[in-house]
Structure formats: structure tokens, C-alpha cells
Amino acid sequence: MATSRDAAGTVFSDRVIALLAPGQGSQAPGMLAPWLELDGVEELVAGWSDAVGLDLKRLGTTADAEEIKDTAITQPLIVAASLVAFRELQRRVTVPTAAPVAGHSIGELAAAAVAGVLAMDDAVALAAVRGRAMADACALEPTGMAAVMGGEADELLARLDEYGLVPANRNGAGQTVAAGSLDALQKLADERPAGTKVIMLKVAGAFHTHYMEPARETLRDKAAGVATADPTHPLLSNADGSVVTSGSEMLGRLVAQVTLPVRWDLCMDTLARSGVTTTIELAPGGALTGLVKRQLKGVVTTPIAIKTPADLDKAVEAVSA
Numbered sequence: 001m002a003t004s005r006d007a008a009g010t011v012f013s014d015r016v017i018a019l020l021a022p023g024q025g026s027q028a029p030g031m032l033a034p035w036l037e038l039d040g041v042e043e044l045v046a047g048w049s050d051a052v053g054l055d056l057k058r059l060g061t062t063a064d065a066e067e068i069k070d071t072a073i074t075q076p077l078i079v080a081a082s083l084v085a086f087r088e089l090q091r092r093v094t095v096p097t098a099a100p101v102a103g104h105s106i107g108e109l110a111a112a113a114v115a116g117v118l119a120m121d122d123a124v125a126l127a128a129v130r131g132r133a134m135a136d137a138c139a140l141e142p143t144g145m146a147a148v149m150g151g152e153a154d155e156l157l158a159r160l161d162e163y164g165l166v167p168a169n170r171n172g173a174g175q176t177v178a179a180g181s182l183d184a185l186q187k188l189a190d191e192r193p194a195g196t197k198v199i200m201l202k203v204a205g206a207f208h209t210h211y212m213e214p215a216r217e218t219l220r221d222k223a224a225g226v227a228t229a230d231p232t233h234p235l236l237s238n239a240d241g242s243v244v245t246s247g248s249e250m251l252g253r254l255v256a257q258v259t260l261p262v263r264w265d266l267c268m269d270t271l272a273r274s275g276v277t278t279t280i281e282l283a284p285g286g287a288l289t290g291l292v293k294r295q296l297k298g299v300v301t302t303p304i305a306i307k308t309p310a311d312l313d314k315a316v317e318a319v320s321a
Contacts, residue, residue, distance in 0.1 A: 014277070015277050015278055015302075015318075015321060016098070016099070016100075016274060016275045016276045016277050016278065017095060017096065017099040017276070017278045017279075017280060017318065017319055018099055018100045018101070018102065018271050018274070018276040018278070018279045018280070019086070019095065019099055019100075019101045019102075019111070019114055019233075019279075019280050019282065020101075020102055020103065020104075020107070020111075020279055020280065020281040020282065020285075020288045020289075020292075021079075021082045021101075021102070021103035021104070021107035021108070021110035021111045021114065021281075021282050022078065022082065022103075022104055022107050022281060022282070022283075022284060022285060022286070022287055022288050023078070023103070023104035023105035023106050023107045023262075023287070023288075024071070024074050024075060024078065024105060024106050024203075024207075025201075025203075025287060026078060026284045026285070026286060026287045026288075027068050027069070027074050027077060027078055027081075027284060028065070028284055029063065029064055029065050029068065030060070030061055030062070031060055031077075031081055031283065031284045031307075032045065032056070032057065032059075032060025032061055032077075032080070032081055032084070033060065033061045034308045034309055034310075035081070035084045035085070035088070035283070035308075035309060036057065036060075036061065037309075038088060038309060041084055041087075041088075042057065044084065044087070045057050045060070045080060045084070047121070048076070048080055048121065048124045048125075051121060051124070051125055051128075052076050052124060052125055052127075052128035053128070054073065054076060054077075054128065056076065056077060056080050059073055059077055060077055060080070060081065069202065070135065070204075071131050071134050071135040071138065071203075071204045072128075072131040072132045072134075072135040073131065074106075074131065075106045075127045075128070075130055075131030075134070076124055076127040076128040076131055078106055078107070078110075078127075078284065079106060079107075079109050079110045079113075079123055079124050079127040080124050080127075081282075081283045081284050082103075082107065082110035082114075082282040082283055082284075083110055083113055083114075083120045083123065083124065083282075084283065085282040085283035085285075085306050085312075086110070086113075086114050086282055087120075088309060088312060089280075089282075089306075089312060089315055089316070092312060092316045093315075093316045093319045093320055094319075095233075095319055096319075097232050097233055098233075098234070099233055099234075100233060100234040100235075100236060100243070100270070100271060100274055100276060101114050101115045101231075101233045101234070101235050101236065102235075102236035102238075102267045102270075102271070103238075104238070104262060104264055104267075104287075104288055105169070105207070105208070105238065105257070105262050106127060106130065106131075107288075108237075108238055108253075108254055108257060109123045109126055109127050109130070109254060110123060110127075110282065111235065111236075112231075112235065112250055112251075112254060114233070114282075115231040115232055115233040115235040116229055116230075116231055116232040116233070116247075117228050117229060117230070117231050117235065117247040117250050117251070118226065118228060118251075119227070122226050122227070125222075126219065126222060126223060126226065126254070129218065129219055129222045130215065130219050130258065133214065133215035133218035133219055133258075134204070134205075134207060134212055134215040134258065135204055136214065136215070136218075137205065137211060137212050137213070137214045137215040138204035138205030138206075138211075139204075139205075140211075140214070141181075141205075141211060142181070142182050142205075143179065143180060143181055143182060143205040143206035143209075143211050144179070144180075144182050144185055144200065144201065144203060144205060144206060145168060145169075145177050145178065145179045145185070145201045145203050145205075145206060145207065146177070146178050146179075146185045146188060146189065146198050146199060146200050146201055147175060147176075147177050147178075147198070147199045147201055148175070148176045148177070148178055148188070148192070148193075148196050148197070148198050148199075149174060149175055149196060149197040149198075149199070150174050150195050150196050150197060151174075151192075151193045151194065151195045151196035152193070152194075152195065153176075155193050155194075156176060156193050156196065159188070159193050160178050160188070163180070163184045163187055163188055164180055164181065164184050165178045165179065165180040165181075165184050165185065165188060166178065166179050166180055166206070166208070166209045166210075166261065167261055168206065168207060168208040168209055168261050168262065169208065169261065169262045169264065170261060170262070170263050170264065170265045170266075171262075171264045171265060171291055172264060172265035172268050172291055172294075172295040173290075173291045173294035173295040174294075175291070177201070179206035179207060179208065179209045179211075180206050180209065180211075181206075185200065207258075208257070208258070208259065208260060208261050208262055209259065210259055212258045212259045213259055215258050215259075216255060216256065216258040216259045219254075219255050219258055220255045223251055223254070223255050226251065228247030228248050228250070228251050229247045230245060230246055230247045231244065231245060231247065231250065234274070235250060236267045236270055236271075237250070237253050237267075238253075238257055238260075238262045238263055238264065238267065239253055239256070239257065239260055239263065240263060240266055241263055241265075241266025241267045241268075241269055241270040242270070243270065264288075264291065265295070268291070268292065268295050268296055271292075271296065271299075271300070272296055272299050276296075276299070276300060277299070277300060277301050277302060278300065278301070278302040278303075278304065278318045279292050279300050279302075279303050279304065280304045280306065280315045280318065280319075281303075281304065281305045281306060282306055283306050283307060283308075284307060285304075285305030285306045285307055285311070286305045286307065288305075289303045289304070289305040302318055304318060
């Protein structure tokens with residue numbers, strides 16, 4: 001990190017790095033292909049594939065967009081990609097332990113592994129259980145999600161409550177994702193609040209709502225036998241944007257998060273208060289970097305999204321500067 005001195009000669013940092021792990025919707029066909037060319041990555045992915053019963057290599061290289069949007073596939077695939085990118089970043093540069101870490105929704109499992117709470121193997125395994133369980137829960141009742149752009153926040157929240165919808169993702173930068181019954185979502189689209197744009201999302205169901213209670217129970221049972229350690233980095237929680245210092249508490253939050261709204265807006269508020277100037281979004285990066293650029297404009301001066309190994313050079317330069 002770059003440093004400066006004040007008038008008394010005290011050294012302080014000019015740059016604060018944060019690591020971000022993306023959530024569902026960031027996947028893209030072939031996203032693992034360039035990473036598999038790196039030493040040891042194919043073997044790592046093969047081990048995870050055997051553990052979760054999915055051919056992550058094929059799914060991350062030759063599978064099409066329709067196949068990998070399946071919740072049961074998307075979640076472990078995204079976590080695997082994020083952790084491969086972090087592993088390669090670690091091999092090139094030491095990220096300071098003061099660097100905050102945050103993940104969006106399923107990205108919280110990757111973030112927990114980055115911060116040392118979970119072993120990487122356990123993070124991928126939990127992602128696979130979570131993905132399958134959420135897919136099963138979605139099949140129980142016709143529900144969905146819709147992105148709402150713009151509008152006045154209090155008015156929007158009141159309208160969602162009126163229609164029996166949940167603000168499942170409050171992403172900041174003027175973006176809220178509503179979730180609930182398909183009929184209620186269609187009513188929201190037909191009678192949208194002033195100044196808003198409503199986009200129906202191609203997802204299996206109403207994630208981060210009470211509809212996911214069966215999935216939460218399944219994940220809770222699986223997580224009961226998983227070892228944790230306290231975070232080695234400041235680790236932010238989607239529940240409220242707070243920094244969690246206990247590994248066991250973070251695991252409990254990861255389970256509870258399945259039925260709770262994602263408060264990414266509060267996570268970005270915490271990043272701003274922490275003085276973060278540089279964000280590095282792990283693969284498949286892009287979505288969170290876009291939110292950072294809009295919400296933390298003028299605060300985060302160096303937002304970096306890692307999509308392929310070629311992007312690692314920018315991240316290494318930022319950490320080393």
C-alpha cells in the first residue's frame with residue numbers, strides 16, 4: 001500500500017484495499033476456461049467437482065448460459081471461480097490483513113473463505129448444498145424477483161409492503177430487488193412507483209425471503225459439522241453491513257442469510273467509513289464493481305474487477321502500490 005507522512009513524520013496509508021466476492025447473476029459461459037490453464041487449478045477444480053457431485057470444469061468451460069443459470073449449479077460455480085481467483089492473487093502478492101472482505105449473497109461464502117473463517121473446500125461444498133436446497137425450495141411455489149431501479153426509497157418500500165413483497169436485495173446505487181409471488185411482482189410492474197423502472201429477473205424464485213425456509217434448514221444441518229476460525233480480515237455481513245469478528249457467528253449468519261434480505265447498501269456504507277479507496281472484485285467480477293462505481297464515486301478511486309487471469313496484474317499493482 002502507498003504511504004504518506006504527516007507534519008510530525010507519522011506514516012499512514014493512502015490506500016485501503018477491500019476484496020469483494022460477487023453473487024448469483026455474475027456467471028458467464030466459459031468463465032473458468034482461462035483459469036484452468038494456470039498451474040494446479042485444474043486439479044483444484046477436479047477435487048471440488050468430486051466433492052460436490054458436479055463437473056465444475058465442464059460447467060465452467062463448455063456449458064451454455066441456460067445450463068449454468070440453474071441455481072444448483074450457479075452457486076458452487078461462482079464460489080469456485082472467486083476462490084480460484086483469490087488463490088492466484090495470493091500467489092502473486094500479500095493482501096494486508098487490514099483489508100476488509102465482503103461478498104454479495106452466495107459471495108459471502110467465498111468471502112468467509114478469503115477471510116479464513118472457512119476452508120475453501122468447505123465453502124464450495126456449502127455453496128453446493130445451498131444451491132440445491134434453494135432450487136428445491138423454489139419448486140414448491142411460483143415466486144420470483146424483479147429489479148427496481150430509481151424512485152424514492154421510502155415510497156418504494158411502502159409499495160412493496162402493500163403488495164406483500166420483500167426488498168430481498170437492497171444494493172445501493174438506486175437498485176432494489178423485490179421478491180415474492182409472481183402475481184404481486186406483475187402488479188408492481190404494472191403499477192410501478194413514480195420514477196422507477198421494473199425489470200423481471202430470470203431467477204428460479206424468491207431468494208432471501210421466507211419462501212427459502214426449507215433451504216435454510218437444510219443448510220443449517222450441513223453447516224453444523226463445519227469447522228470455523230475467527231476472521232483474519234475485517235469481514236462484513238450482508239445482514240447489516242457490520243464487521244463480524246467471530247467465525248462461529250459468521251457461519252450462523254451465513255445460514256440465516258438464506259431467508260434474510262441482502263443489505264449490500266450497508267456493506268458499501270461500511271466500506272466508505274473504513275476509508276476504502278480500492279476494491280478488488282474476484283472472478284467473475286463486474287456487477288459489484290458497477291455498484292461501487294455508482295454508489296462510492298469519489299470514495300473508491302480504483303475499482304478493479306477480475307474476470308480473467310490477465311486482470312490479476314491490475315490487482316497486484318494496486319495492492320503493491
